[in-house]
Amino acid sequence: MVNLAPSRNGWVVWFTFLLGLLLSVSPLPQFMEIFRPLWLALLLTFWTLALPHKVGMTTAWVLGLMEDVLYGTLLGQNALILSLITFLVMSLQQRLRMYPMWQQCLILLVIFGLAQLAQLWLSALTGNRQPTLALLLPALVSVLLWPWVSYGMRGLSKRLKIN
Amino acid sequence: MAVFSVALMVVDARFALLKPLRSQMSLVLMQSYWVVDLPSRLYQGVASQFGSRTELIAENEKLKTETLLLQGRLQKLAALTEQNVRLRELLNSSALVNEKVEVAELIGMDPNPFTHRIIINKGERDGVVLGQPVLDARGLMGQVVELMPYTSRVLLLTDSTHSIPVQVNRNGLRAIASGTGNPERLELRHVADTADIKEGDLLVSSGLGQRFPAGYPVATVKEVIHDSGQPFAIVRAVPTAALNRSRYLLLVFSDGRSPEERAADAAKAQENIERGADPATTAPANPVPHAAPAAAPAVAAPAVVAPAAAKPAAKPASKPATAPATKPPAKPASNKPPVTAPAAGTRERIDG
Numbered sequence: 001m002v003n004l005a006p007s008r009n010g011w012v013v014w015f016t017f018l019l020g021l022l023l024s025v026s027p028l029p030q031f032m033e034i035f036r037p038l039w040l041a042l043l044l045t046f047w048t049l050a051l052p053h054k055v056g057m058t059t060a061w062v063l064g065l066m067e068d069v070l071y072g073t074l075l076g077q078n079a080l081i082l083s084l085i086t087f088l089v090m091s092l093q094q095r096l097r098m099y100p101m102w103q104q105c106l107i108l109l110v111i112f113g114l115a116q117l118a119q120l121w122l123s124a125l126t127g128n129r130q131p132t133l134a135l136l137l138p139a140l141v142s143v144l145l146w147p148w149v150s151y152g153m154r155g156l157s158k159r160l161k162i163n
Numbered sequence: 164m165a166v167f168s169v170a171l172m173v174v175d176a177r178f179a180l181l182k183p184l185r186s187q188m189s190l191v192l193m194q195s196y197w198v199v200d201l202p203s204r205l206y207q208g209v210a211s212q213f214g215s216r217t218e219l220i221a222e223n224e225k226l227k228t229e230t231l232l233l234q235g236r237l238q239k240l241a242a243l244t245e246q247n248v249r250l251r252e253l254l255n256s257s258a259l260v261n262e263k264v265e266v267a268e269l270i271g272m273d274p275n276p277f278t279h280r281i282i283i284n285k286g287e288r289d290g291v292v293l294g295q296p297v298l299d300a301r302g303l304m305g306q307v308v309e310l311m312p313y314t315s316r317v318l319l320l321t322d323s324t325h326s327i328p329v330q331v332n333r334n335g336l337r338a339i340a341s342g343t344g345n346p347e348r349l350e351l352r353h354v355a356d357t358a359d360i361k362e363g364d365l366l367v368s369s370g371l372g373q374r375f376p377a378g379y380p381v382a383t384v385k386e387v388i389h390d391s392g393q394p395f396a397i398v399r400a401v402p403t404a405a406l407n408r409s410r411y412l413l414l415v416f417s418d419g420r421s422p423e424e425r426a427a428d429a430a431k432a433q434e435n436i437e438r439g440a441d442p443a444t445t446a447p448a449n450p451v452p453h454a455a456p457a458a459a460p461a462v463a464a465p466a467v468v469a470p471a472a473a474k475p476a477a478k479p480a481s482k483p484a485t486a487p488a489t490k491p492p493a494k495p496a497s498n499k500p501p502v503t504a505p506a507a508g509t510r511e512r513i514d515g
């Protein structure tokens with residue numbers, strides 16, 4: 001990925017990712033654990049749509065690797081999942097941008113759900129299979145959060161003129 | 164990218180090649196658990212700053228009574244430990260291993276709700292080893308499954324991939340307690356329908372898996388269901404440890420020797436004892452006065468400190484009577500001062 005345009009305020013992108021990493025391990029009440037949104041996936045989706053020349057597969061992969069270390073899963077598991085999400089978002093990028101918000105949400109629900117199913121499959125391979133399909137809940141919650149994340153971050157990137 | 168990820172996963176699962184990478188990354192990343200724990204820590208700090216005086220006094224009072232009670236129990240324990248060592252010598256069985264413990268603090272829960280793992284603030288650099296047992300004040304909690312330089316991950320008993328060999332404290336019945344994924348429940352697998360196990364039984368670790376030390380409380384049996392349609396009884400138990408509430412944990416350091424080495428050492432010690440038996444015959448008078456002062460403070464302390472603890476005081480009082488009584492038959496075992504010495508040492512440490 002060659003950066004032709006001089007990047008401005010690029011640190012904000014990384015700062016949000018750092019925040020996402022923190023949020024993805026922040027303690028939640030027991031009953032809310034199964035609703036934990038896929039923060040990194042949401043942020044990656046936003047930045048891939050906003051700055052496709054800058055945030056892409058490599059970023060997703062590295063972030064996934066970090067998440068693996070944090071979660072103690074096999075190195076590469078979350079990296080694969082996040083790359084998958086980024087790949088799907090990038091291939092639908094042109095259309096996703098044109099869609100109204102509710103349609104974006106629907107598409108993202110499918111993408112995130114798919115990613116969570118892949119996650120289930122991978123963790124089943126490593127021996128701890130979740131007993132229920134409750135693992136689709138984070139995808140749902142993430143999608144419900146998407147409008148807020150999207151609008152909020154857009155405001156931020158407009159104000160800071162990130163590119 | 165996908166191929167690379169899969170390759171990485173396979174390598175990580177099969178080989179130890181990526182260990183250094185992981186530990187280096189965790190060095191930085193594990194700080195995030197610390198960071199997200201900060202608010203609750205801060206809140207606790209503030210709360211303790213502004214704790215009211217009466218509350219503190221009440222707590223102090225409560226802790227004092229608790230200490231008194233525990234000390235009373237410990238005094239009994241010292242005598243019992245002594246007695247146990249003596250009886251074990253009579254039976255020619257090996258002495259109980261003394262474990263060292265170290266306090267660790269919980270710094271994070273695993274974000275995955277389907278696994279029961281926690282993160283503690285002691286790691287490889289603190290001497291933690293893989294598979295090390297972790298306790299809290301009330302019982303066994305789990306074992307260390309992943310080491311990082313300054314933190315480690317502990318798999319709790321109730322994780323659905325965890326099982327622990329246990330024993331019914333009442334009658335020594337052995338079983339395997341498996342986690343269910345429910346933080347309040349363990350299940351005993353393959354317990355015969357006719358087995359003598361009932362509600363309220365305490366399950367202690369049996370030490371058979373050579374992972375966990377023997378004799379620590381694990382769970383209490385909550386219900387035993389006899390279903391004639393099932394080949395085995397369904398036994399459910401509740402962990403005694405507060406698995407999802409404890410903040411301070413104990414890491415147990417048993418000696419690092421393997422069982423073989425331990426056996427060899429024990430044999431050597433036995434040989435030494437036998438060799439030293441002849442000079443030791445001159446010193447049978449030694450252990451008796453040695454035991455007496457040990458029993459004396461046990462009597463004196465509750466009498467002085469706790470007039471309320473009349474009952475505990477009465478019990479140690481009867482102890483010296485039995486202690487010398489067991490001594491004469493223990494005469495052939497008077498060749499054991501070297502063995503009692505470590506026991507006496509531990510007792511002193513417990514008392515202190």
